[in-house]
Amino acid sequence: MPAPPAAPPRWLVPVVIVVVSIMVGGGLLARELYRLPEAAPDAILAQTSPARPLAEQPGPGIVELTPDAAAHPQNATVRGLLQTYFDSINNRDYELWKTAVTRERVQAKPKSTWLNDYRTTKDGSILVYRIDPVTDDELRALVGFTSTQDVKDAPAELPEPCVHWRLVLPLALESGAWKVDTVTGSTTPELSRC
Template sequence: MTAMPAPPAAPPRWLVPVVIVVVSIMVGGGLLARELYRLPEAVPDTILAESTTNRPLAQQPGPDTVELTPDAAAHPRSEVVRTLLQTYYDSINHRDYELWRTVVTRERIQAKPRSTWLDDYGSTRDGSILVYRINPVSDAELRVLVGFTSTQNAEDAPPELPEPCVHWRLVLPLALESGAWKIDAVTGSTTPELSRC
């Protein structure tokens, strides 16, 4: 007579509550992450208007301090981004190529040697700088939607809008390079929005 196989052992009593707790934490964490990193609604027109158009032409480009919308300020890397952009715009406003090199990627430095950079930004002054949102792409990449105003000689203005005062909205790519966040080269896939002051 063959022996009957033993019935399967019942799972330990503690296993079911542990599984429930683990699943609950995972679901809660997923919902929290979705809220933290969800794409925000479009930037309200009132924010755009306040940041650019209420200033007389003689007072353009406005203050050179980088500011953040509440949405951008809520991002975990908001202070890193703000400091990085502040240095970037300060370098342009003070014609400091060496300072600019500290906040951009090697690829961007290679694309703009000192002579090209000084030629491009020779008369440029940037202000009314507002970060609208910060979107993560990966652990080593961010996309920053920023608006600002530039004043310059018309010949130094963008070729598509040769004006002495231009409002810009563009997406700046940020990349982690050698352990530090840097502003990466802007690819052709992102087209800035330009308008006359």
């Protein structure tokens, strides 16, 4: 006849309880540490919406933020800057545009060129996906938006009346204010047809 199984040592049950308690507590602590911070109250968070028919493009001209972008400490500043930037294009207001961009960008795009480049452009469905720091006086904003324009004014690589854009806009601190800086050749925009 086999011997009856031995009873577990008395210390095993308390050790198991302590180990399980530590694991549960650690999991709860990790969840709190990695939770995204609450968005700032003035941030406009993007709402998921179905794709718009071509007749409703480019969509609203309001700059919205993803929760990730809204969690950045400069979210309100970046949102306000980009709102001015896109409003200036949509309203063909070169003087307003100059307040949103660096001096270098203004010098690279005189008024006559700027008015010609944006004469039929209308931007909308503007969404800031991310805001990343580069240095203390440089940020990068990953932005998506839709533009409508005459085909002759469309980007050469995608001559369409409606284009979805996704690009990184460099932002620079100039004279104490954030401005949209000159886009370098190291960033290539993603373009797709509406």
